[in-house]
Amino acid sequence: MSRPPRQHPPTGGDGRPAAELSHWRGLATDPDADRSRAEDDSPEAVARLRGRSRALLRDLLRPHRRPLGAAVALLLVQNTAAMAGPYLVMLGIDRAVPPLRAGDPGPLAAVAGAFAVAAVTEYAARRSYLTRSTRIGQAVLLQLRQRVYGHLLTLSVGFHERYTSGRVVSRLTSDVDSIAELVDGGIDTLAAAALSVLSVAAILLWLDLPLAAVTLLAFPFLFWLSRWFARASAQAYRHSREAVALVIVHFVESLRGIRAVQAFRREPRNQQIFVTVNDEYRRTSQHGFRLIATYSPAIKVIGNVTVALVLGYGGWRVLGGHTDVGVLAAFLLYLRRFFEPMQELSQFYNSLQSATAALEKLAGVLDEQPGVPEPASPVPLPAGPGRGAVTFRAVSFGYRPQTPILTGLGLAVPAGQTVALIGPTGAGKSTVAKLLARFHDPDDGTVELDGVDLRALSDAELRRAVVLVTQENHLFGGSVAENIRFGRPDATDAAVQAAARAIGAHDFIAALPDGYATEVHRRGGRLSAGQRQLVAFARAFLADPRVLILDEATSSLDVPTERLVQRALATVLRDRTALVIAHRLSTVETADRVLVVDSGRIVEDGSPARLATTGGRYAALHRQWRDSLI
Amino acid sequence: MPAQCDGDPATPRADGRVRSLRNLWRLRRYLRPYAAAYVLLLLAALAATGAGLAVPLVVQRVVDGPIARHDEAGLLRLGGLALLLGLVEAVLIFIRRWSQSSSSVGMEATIRADLYAHLQRLPAGFHDRWQSGQLLSRAISDLSVLRRFLSFGLLFLVLNMVTYVAVVILLLRLHGPLGLLVAASAVPLFLISRRFGRNYHAASRRMQDQQGDVATLVEETAQGLRTMKAYGRGPELADRFAGRARALHDTGVGKGVLLAGASALFDLVPNLTLGVTLVGGATLVARDALTIGELVAFVSLQLMLIWPVQSLGWIIANGQEAATAADRIQEVLDTPPSIVDAPGAVPLARSAVRGRLRFEGVSFRYPGSAEPVLREIELTVEPGETLALVGATGCGKSTLLSLVPRLYDVTGGRITLDGHDLREVRLDALRRLVGVAFEEPTLFSMSIWENLTLGCPDADADQVRAALALAQADFAYDLPWGLATRVGEQGLSLSGGQRQRLALARAVLGRPKLLVLDDPLSALDVQTEALVEAALRRVLRDTTALLVVHRPSTVALADRVALLDGGRITAVGRHSELLATVPAYRAVLAAEPSPTPGLVRS
Numbered sequence A: 001m002s003r004p005p006r007q008h009p010p011t012g013g014d015g016r017p018a019a020e021l022s023h024w025r026g027l028a029t030d031p032d033a034d035r036s037r038a039e040d041d042s043p044e045a046v047a048r049l050r051g052r053s054r055a056l057l058r059d060l061l062r063p064h065r066r067p068l069g070a071a072v073a074l075l076l077v078q079n080t081a082a083m084a085g086p087y088l089v090m091l092g093i094d095r096a097v098p099p100l101r102a103g104d105p106g107p108l109a110a111v112a113g114a115f116a117v118a119a120v121t122e123y124a125a126r127r128s129y130l131t132r133s134t135r136i137g138q139a140v141l142l143q144l145r146q147r148v149y150g151h152l153l154t155l156s157v158g159f160h161e162r163y164t165s166g167r168v169v170s171r172l173t174s175d176v177d178s179i180a181e182l183v184d185g186g187i188d189t190l191a192a193a194a195l196s197v198l199s200v201a202a203i204l205l206w207l208d209l210p211l212a213a214v215t216l217l218a219f220p221f222l223f224w225l226s227r228w229f230a231r232a233s234a235q236a237y238r239h240s241r242e243a244v245a246l247v248i249v250h251f252v253e254s255l256r257g258i259r260a261v262q263a264f265r266r267e268p269r270n271q272q273i274f275v276t277v278n279d280e281y282r283r284t285s286q287h288g289f290r291l292i293a294t295y296s297p298a299i300k301v302i303g304n305v306t307v308a309l310v311l312g313y314g315g316w317r318v319l320g321g322h323t324d325v326g327v328l329a330a331f332l333l334y335l336r337r338f339f340e341p342m343q344e345l346s347q348f349y350n351s352l353q354s355a356t357a358a359l360e361k362l363a364g365v366l367d368e369q370p371g372v373p374e375p376a377s378p379v380p381l382p383a384g385p386g387r388g389a390v391t392f393r394a395v396s397f398g399y400r401p402q403t404p405i406l407t408g409l410g411l412a413v414p415a416g417q418t419v420a421l422i423g424p425t426g427a428g429k430s431t432v433a434k435l436l437a438r439f440h441d442p443d444d445g446t447v448e449l450d451g452v453d454l455r456a457l458s459d460a461e462l463r464r465a466v467v468l469v470t471q472e473n474h475l476f477g478g479s480v481a482e483n484i485r486f487g488r489p490d491a492t493d494a495a496v497q498a499a500a501r502a503i504g505a506h507d508f509i510a511a512l513p514d515g516y517a518t519e520v521h522r523r524g525g526r527l528s529a530g531q532r533q534l535v536a537f538a539r540a541f542l543a544d545p546r547v548l549i550l551d552e553a554t555s556s557l558d559v560p561t562e563r564l565v566q567r568a569l570a571t572v573l574r575d576r577t578a579l580v581i582a583h584r585l586s587t588v589e590t591a592d593r594v595l596v597v598d599s600g601r602i603v604e605d606g607s608p609a610r611l612a613t614t615g616g617r618y619a620a621l622h623r624q625w626r627d628s629l630i
Numbered sequence B: 001m002p003a004q005c006d007g008d009p010a011t012p013r014a015d016g017r018v019r020s021l022r023n024l025w026r027l028r029r030y031l032r033p034y035a036a037a038y039v040l041l042l043l044a045a046l047a048a049t050g051a052g053l054a055v056p057l058v059v060q061r062v063v064d065g066p067i068a069r070h071d072e073a074g075l076l077r078l079g080g081l082a083l084l085l086g087l088v089e090a091v092l093i094f095i096r097r098w099s100q101s102s103s104s105v106g107m108e109a110t111i112r113a114d115l116y117a118h119l120q121r122l123p124a125g126f127h128d129r130w131q132s133g134q135l136l137s138r139a140i141s142d143l144s145v146l147r148r149f150l151s152f153g154l155l156f157l158v159l160n161m162v163t164y165v166a167v168v169i170l171l172l173r174l175h176g177p178l179g180l181l182v183a184a185s186a187v188p189l190f191l192i193s194r195r196f197g198r199n200y201h202a203a204s205r206r207m208q209d210q211q212g213d214v215a216t217l218v219e220e221t222a223q224g225l226r227t228m229k230a231y232g233r234g235p236e237l238a239d240r241f242a243g244r245a246r247a248l249h250d251t252g253v254g255k256g257v258l259l260a261g262a263s264a265l266f267d268l269v270p271n272l273t274l275g276v277t278l279v280g281g282a283t284l285v286a287r288d289a290l291t292i293g294e295l296v297a298f299v300s301l302q303l304m305l306i307w308p309v310q311s312l313g314w315i316i317a318n319g320q321e322a323a324t325a326a327d328r329i330q331e332v333l334d335t336p337p338s339i340v341d342a343p344g345a346v347p348l349a350r351s352a353v354r355g356r357l358r359f360e361g362v363s364f365r366y367p368g369s370a371e372p373v374l375r376e377i378e379l380t381v382e383p384g385e386t387l388a389l390v391g392a393t394g395c396g397k398s399t400l401l402s403l404v405p406r407l408y409d410v411t412g413g414r415i416t417l418d419g420h421d422l423r424e425v426r427l428d429a430l431r432r433l434v435g436v437a438f439e440e441p442t443l444f445s446m447s448i449w450e451n452l453t454l455g456c457p458d459a460d461a462d463q464v465r466a467a468l469a470l471a472q473a474d475f476a477y478d479l480p481w482g483l484a485t486r487v488g489e490q491g492l493s494l495s496g497g498q499r500q501r502l503a504l505a506r507a508v509l510g511r512p513k514l515l516v517l518d519d520p521l522s523a524l525d526v527q528t529e530a531l532v533e534a535a536l537r538r539v540l541r542d543t544t545a546l547l548v549v550h551r552p553s554t555v556a557l558a559d560r561v562a563l564l565d566g567g568r569i570t571a572v573g574r575h576s577e578l579l580a581t582v583p584a585y586r587a588v589l590a591a592e593p594s595p596t597p598g599l600v601r602s
């Protein structure tokens, strides 16, 4: 077997080999494991993704342009009112006190009135502004969450296999959280700070041009500093997003398998691993915080040095008689108010960088093309009863390029036939099942249902027609009834019960503390493995598809229960097509036709009765099984 | 989910707010290692504020002094001072932020590691009932809320309080009555804060719980992806997700509206106070009870109060979020692990163990359910013996097995190993003696090697090879990177039989004294099964073993068989014996369906 070229060792945040961090994880067979395809390491890919993430942000904000405009207008009103306050106080002291001394309270009342109006306006504008910006921010987050979740649902099983569920969780929780941080506080400070920087800049220019020119000297430094920060922090936050994803992956996965962890005393090793990934996360976020801890005081330095320079130069100008003392004093006062909001801007920039890193990850996911795409113009299945013919035409398939599992497989199953697939583990039986359920598309050849290529069917139509029940059937949190109804969401309670009854699951469900309303807990943990399989069966039964695929779906049942299930299915599926993968010949014997699969090829094909007498593999298995019977 | 016993996802009680604050306070031990750093950064912050205030004063002095007096040397001197102060301010800010960055993140990481360690100690029963997303959101989102509070909220709370008190004292000294007036504005501020805090507290808790719900659904979706695809239930899940995301959205908006109202009020109160000061002050000046200069100074000082008060809304919000986050974290940390070493538990050395396993009147009831699953089980497995457990689906076979490595503790009677009650044996010693293969092979997305050596980290290559050979799992060497290959999540990149064989290899690795195998061959084809059986037989010869079996063919592995029915052992004996004498036994193993329906038990 040819081996893929050895991977470069993965590197940690600052380029140090992360071997000690990740050797326990083993080597992934896919170079794109753990990331979306867009997240390449090359500089172009990084730049492209960054562009994508900014575009995504714009895209998300676009529907809110009007409300955003209104919010900014309110912010203007609020700021104006806020500036008017102190001014009115000074006005009152200057202008209203002398008349008051003279016994005329009129001007004071007028100023006080104006002041009250300003205060109330500020109150109303601020309240309304904050309310609006919250609404916008939350709407953006909602939209983002739904979009990413919806997209993840369309991505193929193959993508999820290499991306892992922990990473999916990380994207939709931690990454969205860090965008929420920007949304919560960011826009507020950005708008307010930008507003005052701009207005103060105008005042400065108007006050004294030469002094303003000296102030301009600060700008190259500010620019250079910000560029450094932008680059460094983008990288830092990217690393910390990846680091937190690893924490989440380990957390989720190890707690999911807590029984194995405890039974095998894995806790110390797990803790060691967790501390390592957790510490890496700590290190990367600390690095990010230290960058802003440097950036923000550095801006302060630039500001304060500029103030001192202006003081010196302005003082010299005043001494030379080129400027008024008053102007210098005012200039200096405003200069401080010019640099103060810069601190807030730097804070905002920091949040933006962190959110952009998270957005990059999400954009990478959104950029991922579904490996098993829905057709643009789906073909409907031919209508009418008794359908469900399945054809494999020269199908070749492998999970990895170098290791084909099926090569040129041909198979025609007429509608209504029950076919049993047997063969050694690893032969490729489940692979056939997964291709028929279109979890993957063949590399070569076609899989057809009633003469239509599966790739041409809409997802809804395909899923109505074909249902796959596997060994590792998943129960979702919720009641037993909800889980059965997963097969057909519009089914009535009576239909749900009828399905359970038909499969022989009703008795045990009815005896549960809350009957059909009993919560099954996480992943159905409240039920025994066999009971879970029964619920999964009832679900498939309720779904009532044209083609039913059972992949070792009865492996955890005791023999009589298995029999019961098979009988129920046999009656219901008499006119349906069924593909049954099983190891127990009791199941196989009832099939219309048996296929023996080995190494991805069909080596025997015929009715069980015929194969039992031809002296092939099936006959050998059959004899072995007969002997084992009691 | 009804509140059943400790360890259940608790609902916040009426005294929530006080409790939350106490829970927040209880986390202070994590602050201790950073106490010195924290004091330093507080001092730096105060000093930076001072320096920041001093710069404009110096600038003013320069303008009024040397420049007005045309004193160039003085200009240079004081200008230099302003520059120096400015640099000092920046350096102090740098010190504060730098030490903050390490202490807050350090604390966050420490609490997270402790939380994880605690979760690993909590028994399977706890993990059965808690939604994984709720645990995750505690470990990630809640902790980052706490981090933000420790690095910003708390600091500014202290700084702003200090500023507020200092300014009010200065105001009182400047003018008593007017100062008192300003001080009195603390009353409405207090009232607003209290009401806001109360409402925000509830909203914040709701939001954090909803974040956990969203995380739970996302994790479930990713895990149940195949099932979702198989039934084409994407739209339904998207709806379900939309519901939860919308709930989160609504709570977020509600929180934002609360904050908007409070923030605006925190803006209004100091403004109105300023207005009153203006009117009162002007009147006083008119009556010559106050000079204009004093009034100007008073007002300028009072303006310095605006920011500390304004930021109150945000600080309270941050504080409440931290408090509810602390609450949620303590809910987990406060759940005592129920399966731990008893005081005086003995370590059982491997060499000293013969392997006689006895169930003496064992009963078991799952926490939170009324009916016991196992009742008065009496069963003995002699050293070296292999006992097969047979019974209908759902009768409690797996439950019985899980009692042996103490994944659950018996609720009645006792299990002994060579006469020692399992609860009096050191947990890690016990689990070292027991090799387990679960019904569903639990594999992690790690290398095959790491998965195999889960319980035996120091196994060498030969031991691993032997275990793999026994389980007929040599295919592992043919994977692209051999044993270093990462198996996909939950091992789903392997076929079912491959997974089961790895799990079996893992159980027998390190030659445990006691083997507990739950239906270990169910996913194997007949031929592989025969090979594994033959190999397993050699191992089972000198190991005490308890196995669950469904197929007649596998029963042959066992020396004796026990029939579990209705939570009791109803028959024990040799396979042929039972087959001949016990109809119920025959019914469970028979290939022909029994005439009575409803074999599956609850």
Ligand SMILES: Nc1ncnc2c1ncn2[C@@H]1O[C@H](COP(=O)(O)OP(=O)(O)O)[C@@H](O)[C@H]1O
Pocket (backbone or CB within 6 Å): A161, A399, A400, A405, A423, A424, A425, A426, A427, A428, A429, A430, A431, A432, B492, B493, B494, B495, B496, B497, B498
């Ligand atoms: N998702 C996957 N990724 C990579 N390899 C896989 C995946 N699923 C199965 N395989 C490999 O494909 C081969 C056939 O597996 P499968 O079809 O599941 O066999 P079985 O006949 O036992 O059902 C096995 O060698 C297995 O390791």
Ligand SMILES: Nc1ncnc2c1ncn2[C@@H]1O[C@H](COP(=O)(O)OP(=O)(O)O)[C@@H](O)[C@H]1O
Pocket (backbone or CB within 6 Å): A525, A526, A527, A528, A529, A530, A531, B128, B366, B367, B369, B373, B391, B392, B393, B394, B395, B396, B397, B398, B399, B400, B601, B602
């Ligand atoms: N975590 C749990 N909480 C409550 N009941 C449970 C739990 N796990 C299993 N049960 C119930 O206990 C009974 C025995 O389950 P189990 O031991 O898994 O059966 P089996 O004999 O099929 O292995 C079943 O009726 C099941 O519903």
Ligand SMILES: [Mg+2]
Pocket (backbone or CB within 6 Å): A426, A429, A430, A431, A551, B495, B496, B497
């Ligand atoms: Mg399979």
Ligand SMILES: [Mg+2]
Pocket (backbone or CB within 6 Å): A528, A529, A530, B394, B397, B398, B399, B439
């Ligand atoms: Mg079981």
